[in-house]
Amino acid sequence: MASELRSLASELRTALHRKQLDTAASYLSRAKHILLQQNALIPTSSTPPQLVSLAREILELGALTSIRREDASSFTRYYQQLQPFYDAEGHLETTGSTSGLDLSTSQRSKITGLYLLLLLSVGNTSQFHTVLEGLVVEASLKGHNVEDDSYIKYPVELERSLMEGSYDKAWRETKSERVPSEDFSLFSNVLVRTIRREIADCSERAYPSLPISNAKNLLFLNSEGAVVEFAQERDWTLHDGRIYFPTDPESAAADEEQPIGQPEKEIVLSSATIIENSIGYARQLETIV
Amino acid sequence: MPIERRSLRSNSKSDTSSANGEKSQTSGASKDKPAPTTRAAANKSRTASAKKAAAGKGASNSSGMSGHDQPQANGSDPVENGVNGIEDVEMEEDSATATTPLSGKPNIDRDGDEKITVVVPPSKGARLSGDQSQDKEGDVNMDGGNEEGAKQAEVEVDPKVKAMQDIKNNFTLLERAVTHFDPRFTLRVLRSISSMRKQITPDALAEVIVETYPSTNATASFLLEAIGKPYAGEETANEKMEVDSDKARATPKEILPEVGIYLAILVQIYLYDQKEIQHGAHFSSKLVDQLRSLNRRTLDSLSARVYFYYSLFFEQLAPLPPSAAAAVIATRQPLLAALRTAVLRKDVDIQATVITLLLRNYLSTSHISQADLLISHNRFPSSASNNQIARYLYYLGRIRAIQLQYTEAHGHLIGATRKSPSSHSAGGFYQASTKLLVIVELLMGDIPDRAIFRQPSLERALHPYLLLVRAVSVGDLDGFLNIVHTHSAAFRKDGTYTLILRLRQNVIKTGIRMMSLAYSRISLRDICIRLGLESEESAEYIVAKAIRDGVIEATLDHERGYMKSKDVGDIYATREPGEVFHERIGACLGLHDESVKAMRFPMNQHRLELKNAQEARERERELAKEIQEGEMDEDDAGGDFDGI
Numbered sequence: 001m002a003s004e005l006r007s008l009a010s011e012l013r014t015a016l017h018r019k020q021l022d023t024a025a026s027y028l029s030r031a032k033h034i035l036l037q038q039n040a041l042i043p044t045s046s047t048p049p050q051l052v053s054l055a056r057e058i059l060e061l062g063a064l065t066s067i068r069r070e071d072a073s074s075f076t077r078y079y080q081q082l083q084p085f086y087d088a089e090g091h092l093e094t095t096g097s098t099s100g101l102d103l104s105t106s107q108r109s110k111i112t113g114l115y116l117l118l119l120l121s122v123g124n125t126s127q128f129h130t131v132l133e134g135l136v137v138e139a140s141l142k143g144h145n146v147e148d149d150s151y152i153k154y155p156v157e158l159e160r161s162l163m164e165g166s167y168d169k170a171w172r173e174t175k176s177e178r179v180p181s182e183d184f185s186l187f188s189n190v191l192v193r194t195i196r197r198e199i200a201d202c203s204e205r206a207y208p209s210l211p212i213s214n215a216k217n218l219l220f221l222n223s224e225g226a227v228v229e230f231a232q233e234r235d236w237t238l239h240d241g242r243i244y245f246p247t248d249p250e251s252a253a254a255d256e257e258q259p260i261g262q263p264e265k266e267i268v269l270s271s272a273t274i275i276e277n278s279i280g281y282a283r284q285l286e287t288i289v
Numbered sequence: 290m291p292i293e294r295r296s297l298r299s300n301s302k303s304d305t306s307s308a309n310g311e312k313s314q315t316s317g318a319s320k321d322k323p324a325p326t327t328r329a330a331a332n333k334s335r336t337a338s339a340k341k342a343a344a345g346k347g348a349s350n351s352s353g354m355s356g357h358d359q360p361q362a363n364g365s366d367p368v369e370n371g372v373n374g375i376e377d378v379e380m381e382e383d384s385a386t387a388t389t390p391l392s393g394k395p396n397i398d399r400d401g402d403e404k405i406t407v408v409v410p411p412s413k414g415a416r417l418s419g420d421q422s423q424d425k426e427g428d429v430n431m432d433g434g435n436e437e438g439a440k441q442a443e444v445e446v447d448p449k450v451k452a453m454q455d456i457k458n459n460f461t462l463l464e465r466a467v468t469h470f471d472p473r474f475t476l477r478v479l480r481s482i483s484s485m486r487k488q489i490t491p492d493a494l495a496e497v498i499v500e501t502y503p504s505t506n507a508t509a510s511f512l513l514e515a516i517g518k519p520y521a522g523e524e525t526a527n528e529k530m531e532v533d534s535d536k537a538r539a540t541p542k543e544i545l546p547e548v549g550i551y552l553a554i555l556v557q558i559y560l561y562d563q564k565e566i567q568h569g570a571h572f573s574s575k576l577v578d579q580l581r582s583l584n585r586r587t588l589d590s591l592s593a594r595v596y597f598y599y600s601l602f603f604e605q606l607a608p609l610p611p612s613a614a615a616a617v618i619a620t621r622q623p624l625l626a627a628l629r630t631a632v633l634r635k636d637v638d639i640q641a642t643v644i645t646l647l648l649r650n651y652l653s654t655s656h657i658s659q660a661d662l663l664i665s666h667n668r669f670p671s672s673a674s675n676n677q678i679a680r681y682l683y684y685l686g687r688i689r690a691i692q693l694q695y696t697e698a699h700g701h702l703i704g705a706t707r708k709s710p711s712s713h714s715a716g717g718f719y720q721a722s723t724k725l726l727v728i729v730e731l732l733m734g735d736i737p738d739r740a741i742f743r744q745p746s747l748e749r750a751l752h753p754y755l756l757l758v759r760a761v762s763v764g765d766l767d768g769f770l771n772i773v774h775t776h777s778a779a780f781r782k783d784g785t786y787t788l789i790l791r792l793r794q795n796v797i798k799t800g801i802r803m804m805s806l807a808y809s810r811i812s813l814r815d816i817c818i819r820l821g822l823e824s825e826e827s828a829e830y831i832v833a834k835a836i837r838d839g840v841i842e843a844t845l846d847h848e849r850g851y852m853k854s855k856d857v858g859d860i861y862a863t864r865e866p867g868e869v870f871h872e873r874i875g876a877c878l879g880l881h882d883e884s885v886k887a888m889r890f891p892m893n894q895h896r897l898e899l900k901n902a903q904e905a906r907e908r909e910r911e912l913a914k915e916i917q918e919g920e921m922d923e924d925d926a927g928g929d930f931d932g933i
Contacts, residue, residue: 129692129791165827210847273867
């Protein structure tokens with residue numbers, strides 16, 4: 001069984017190398033089947049170390065395959081399955097006995113980095129920070145920084161510039177030469193889309209209007225045609241070579257030049273709440289006194 | 290103080306005797322009456338002797354005191370008989386006392402108590418109940434009395450004897466808790482632990498254990514083994530046995546498991562104070578196993594304490610928490626099991642304690658998602674004790690802060706700091722929660738009040754945070770990074786480092802806000818220079834984001850490259866002040882409701898009132914009888930005044 005697994009793993013590697021994703025997927029399902037029969041999908045203390053590292057490798061390859069197939073949910077599944085393996089690794093590292101388990105082949109930081117990037121690209125920042133917190137604690141335990149690891153550093157920095165609002169920095173980060181590994185660049189498209197959406201949101205509020213040529217630069221689009229297309233997608237009005245952003249109703253209501261009908265309704269509404277509140281206080285006071 | 294009390298007592302005693310005398314004349318009560326009185330006297334002497342024996346040699350003075358204490362309660366016995374000796378209910382109770390073999394202190398105590406509450410007319414009742422509550426405060430008073438008594442006699446009080454005395458006093462409280470089914474007595478016992486902590490010695494413990502349990506008892510040997518005295522105290526035990534022999538015979542009752550667990554907690558504390566962590570962890574896990582086999586509601590708050598020390602031990606075992614192999618992980622299984630049982634039994638104490646312990650456990654190994662799941666699958670009991678709620682809120686706030694839900698985190702942390710106990714020993718908790726609160730406030734874009742840092746308990750601990758706040762409030766990015774760098778060790782220790790790293794964007798935002806307030810129009814280049822940003826483009830995006838997030842009210846002009854601030858409107862023209870006002874009133878009303886709910890009504894209070902009313906009626910009837918004596922038939926009088 002173990003030899004079969006080993007051959008399967010090597011075949012998987014070559015298939016992944018040649019980018020034959022469909023064959024890789026079929027190998028994967030076979031490998032997982034065998035692992036299940038061997039009861040090695042979840043590492044226990046009784047599982048032989050060779051089998052554990054083999055199982056881990058197969059799952060890692062599976063994770064990479066699903067990333068390349070741009071299958072986020074399957075990647076997340078692999079990531080979760082890998083967690084017990086990584087936990088066990090951390091356990092061994094701290095106790096100092098590797099007990100035949102080969103830690104050098106572990107692609108832990110890469111997989112974790114990819115997972116962080118995935119979380120970032122779907123905008124799940126709370127989960128992102130939750131994972132990161134654990135990594136930081138672990139890293140400081142070993143006496144170094146999380147950012148020493150290039151795979152982890154990349155999503156962390158990206159997140160920082162996104163949160164800060166330096167989208168140009170984030171944009172430069174997604175350029176292929178900055179990306180630590182080719183798998184990471186698979187996220188670039190998603191990220192660029194996320195960044196562009198963010199910028200568009202900000203611009204709507206920040207600028208009253210914008211020339212199309214400037215918008216092209218701001219939004220990192222290649223041509224003015226693309227800008228027009230993008231503007232139509234978001235219902236922006238275009239004329240005279242400028243983009244006019246729709247004023248949102250809330251701020252419009254606050255403007256003075258608006259007809260008086262709107263505020264009147266507001267006053268009625270607010271006085272209703274005031275009356276309601278006062279009656280509420282009176283009732284409460286009555287129960288107290 | 291003790292002198293006062295004593296004189297007070299003697300007064301009341303003389304009162305009672307005189308009242309008794311009078312009563313016996315006027316009422317000419319039934320023949321039963323003398324019996325309880327004498328029995329009470331017998332009780333008195335017996336308890337006194339038992340106490341004396343228990344207290345042992347050396348501190349004859351103190352034992353005399355405490356011996357004095359007990360009969361005081363009994364002393365009121367005759368009064369009651371005298372006052373309403375005719376009443377049937379009372380007599381029944383008395384006869385109940387008479388028939389029960391007067392085996393132990395609990396009985397006497399209970400009798401005494403009930404009678405005190407039952408007996409007295411309201412005015413006197415107030416005083417007496419005050420006295421009683423003093424008694425209930427228990428140890429502290431008693432200690433004071435003992436010590437002073439010792440000083441007077443210039444006899445060195447053996448701390449061991451004192452410790453034993455305290456422990457034994459707590460036994461009676463525990464027994465009372467069981468018979469009354471009132472957890473407050475247990476809580477009082479637990480509260481006294483902190484003051485007793487320093488006095489616990491293995492000798493004292495061993496002696497108490499030996500005295501309490503027959504030598505064959507499994508619990509006793511288990512406890513003795515834990516403190517490293519496997520019946521080493523045998524001789525003393527024998528020695529004691531002789532002295533105690535009558536007492537031993539007098540108390541053939543079974544020993545309550547509560548007492549055993551209480552002793553076990555003392556053992557745990559002793560081991561913890563001696564830093565015998567390994568040993569203590571071993572003992573605690575055995576103890577937890579034992580606990581699981583018991584199912585008594587009166588045990589709940591005690592077992593909660595056991596779990597607390599249990600996880601405390603494991604927290605300090607060899608592979609320390611932040612590592613993935615930490616020993617604390619091993620405690621999760623039993624704790625979760627305990628939680629499950631506690632929830633099924635609606636056992637609030639254990640539930641609250643174990644939830645906070647588990648959260649602490651998860652957070653210590655930074656398993657935040659597990660902690661989050663635990664919270665979402667459990668409802669924290671709202672009737673838990675204040676300290677547990679404070680702990681829970683702190684952990685909750687921490688988790689929410691990590692998950693970027695700052696508003697929620699802020700609410701929880703405010704709760705935690707406000708609820709944190711004000712005693713000196715809990716200062717650490719207050720500091721930790723305030724540190725976190727400061728960071729979360731900064732992350733929310735608020736600047737914490739300067740007064741927070743001036744509190745004497747926080748001033749030193751929060752110094753790095755003060756510097757941080759200063760840097761953020763002026764929007765000084767370089768200064769901020771400097772501070773983070775120099776104090777990174779402290780921040781890491783507090784577990785706020787990652788949160789502080791997130792502050793960078795807030796520093797920038799504050800900077801932008803300052804500029805937008807100061808200038809009606811400022812070029813992007815200037816913003817870029819002032820904030821120390823890399824490029825004008827970055828500055829433009831950052832400002833745009835700030836506008837989107839509502840940090841500033843401004844517009845950007847891309848072609849000419851400047852930011853133009855909008856005029857800030859009058860806030861009092863909006864609905865905001867009204868909303869804030871409403872919120873505050875809501876909070877006040879909520880506080881009022883909560884304090885009403887927190888009021889406690891003693892269990893048999895209504896019975897007392899009922900009896901008082903009945904008594905009054907009785908007295909009136911008697912009075913009427915005397916007045917009308919000779920003029921009317923007694924039957925008629927009874928009939929007439931029944932209506933009153």
